[in-house]
Amino acid sequence: xxxxxxxxxxxxLISPGISACVGCNVELSLRVVMRVLGPxxxxxxxxxxxxxxxxxxxxxxxxxxxxxxxPLLDNPASMLAGIKLHYDRLGEDVNxxxxxxxxxxxxxxxxxxxxxxxxxDKIIYICYDNEGYxxxxxxxxxxxxxxxWTSTTPVNKEGIGGKMQNKKDFPMIMAMHDIPYMATANxxxxxxxxxxxxxxxxxxxxxxxxxxxxxxxTGWGVKSEESIEVARLAVQSNFAPLYEVENGxxxxxxxxxxxxxxxxxxxxxxxxxHLTDEDIEELQADTDKKWNRxxxxxxx
Amino acid sequence: xxxxxxxxxxxxxxxxxxxxxxxWRTERPxxxxxxxxxxxxxxxxxxxxxxxxxxEKYIIxxxxxxxxxxxxxxxxxxxxxxxxxxxx
Numbered sequence: 356x357x358x359x360x361x362x363x364x365x366x367x368l369i370s371p372g373i374s375a376c377v378g379c380n381v382e383l384s385l386r387v388v389m390r391v392l393g394p395x396x397x398x399x400x401x402x403x404x405x406x407x408x409x410x411x412x413x414x415x416x417x418x419x420x421x422x423x424x425x426p427l428l429d430n431p432a433s434m435l436a437g438i439k440l441h442y443d444r445l446g447e448d449v450n451x452x453x454x455x456x457x458x459x460x461x462x463x464x465x466x467x468x469x470x471x472x473x474x475x476d477k478i479i480y481i482c483y484d485n486e487g488y489x490x491x492x493x494x495x496x497x498x499x500x501x502x503x504w505t506s507t508t509p510v511n512k513e514g515i516g517g518k519m520q521n522k523k524d525f526p527m528i529m530a531m532h533d534i535p536y537m538a539t540a541n542x543x544x545x546x547x548x549x550x551x552x553x554x555x556x557x558x559x560x561x562x563x564x565x566x567x568x569x570x571x572x573t574g575w576g577v578k579s580e581e582s583i584e585v586a587r588l589a590v591q592s593n594f595a596p597l598y599e600v601e602n603g604x605x606x607x608x609x610x611x612x613x614x615x616x617x618x619x620x621x622x623x624x625x626x627x628x629h630l631t632d633e634d635i636e637e638l639q640a641d642t643d644k645k646w647n648r649x650x651x652x653x654x655x
Numbered sequence: 656x657x658x659x660x661x662x663x664x665x666x667x668x669x670x671x672x673x674x675x676x677x678x679w680r681t682e683r684p685x686x687x688x689x690x691x692x693x694x695x696x697x698x699x700x701x702x703x704x705x706x707x708x709x710x711e712k713y714i715i716x717x718x719x720x721x722x723x724x725x726x727x728x729x730x731x732x733x734x735x736x737x738x739x740x741x742x743x
Contacts, residue, residue: 359694359700362695362704370671370673371673371719372673372678372719374676376723377721377723378724379702381700382702382703383700387700409673409674412671414669415669415708416670417671417672418673579724580725580727581728583700583725583728
């Protein structure tokens with residue numbers, strides 16, 4: 356399917372009025388994901404931004420036109436594994452999908468996701484990585500970039516502070532589970548995202564995982580209209596590369612010939628405004644190291 | 656609104672939960688059809704899918720548009736402008 360045809364040829368399955376922030380690109384990702392997956396889907400949205408904005412509904416009303424669950428922060432994958440087994444027994448082919456934030460994937464929900472990946476449960480797990488617990492007030496998570504301001508890693512007036520630890524390279528962790536399909540996606544590259552969701556839909560021998568990198572407007576301090584541009588800069592600077600792993604084979608989807616410096620991406624974001632040149636150099640070196648590792652893996 | 660599901664779980668007994676996000680808007684995007692080349696990039700990036708295609712032409716609907724300005728920023732031909740909403 357062409358990304359341009361999403362508007363005219365697919366059905367909207369999410370409530371048109373959800374209270375996501377103005378310019379939120381997670382909302383865009385969710386709508387694209389659901390439009391591609393279609394009505395034959397069961398959705399689980401654990402606590403997080405998309406749970407909070409009303410996709411799971413309120414009272415007796417639902418926020419989606421498909422069955423939508425509100426699992427705990429730490430059990431979406433194992434709950435969906437059970438649902439999938441039930442439909443397998445009934446002989447019905449249903450897409451069983453989790454749309455979880457990075458808190459429910461990288462931190463709290465990791466044990467059940469890892470278990471489901473190892474057991475080979477036939478579910479699709481989609482993580483929208485906005486680098487923190489953005490729904491509850493921008494607390495740090497395992498996925499937050501080193502040096503970033505969050506409400507639990509504050510920065511003082513002299514510009515000292517921010518997260519001290521490295522970002523967990525979660526797509527790589529999932530790839531190393533040897534699952535049939537793992538991919539990273541980005542809201543600025545909708546066509547690429549559509550292709551990857553379609554591939555994940557075809558997987559029938561295990562878990563498919565998609566990691567979407569979503570800059571957060573409110574929490575990171577990005578202008579609402581630059582939402583997509585910042586996401587695009589993350590790919591162009593190799594900070595959040597686009598790649599996929601099919602049955603253990605790495606493939607780069609985007610290989611910028613002249614990658615932009617990471618500084619260009621960091622400058623757009625307020626949570627990095629206190630970083631010194633040395634901090635930026637360190638992040639650049641870290642980005643280059645991870646990119647070279649990825650290129651080596653893709654050339655195997 | 657009525658949705659009957661073939662699944663065993665109830666799908667919103669009282670229908671769909673929605674918020675009138677059109678009221679949030681302080682500026683509205685307006686498309687200049689003389690400059691527009693119908694590429695569809697604005698519609699592809701609209702987080703609310705407020706830009707729809709009718710008779711092979713893209714038009715902006717304002718029911719749920721939050722006024723984020725992504726369409727203005729991403730338009731390759733600068734065919735969309737933000738103008739302030741009246742009374743805000």
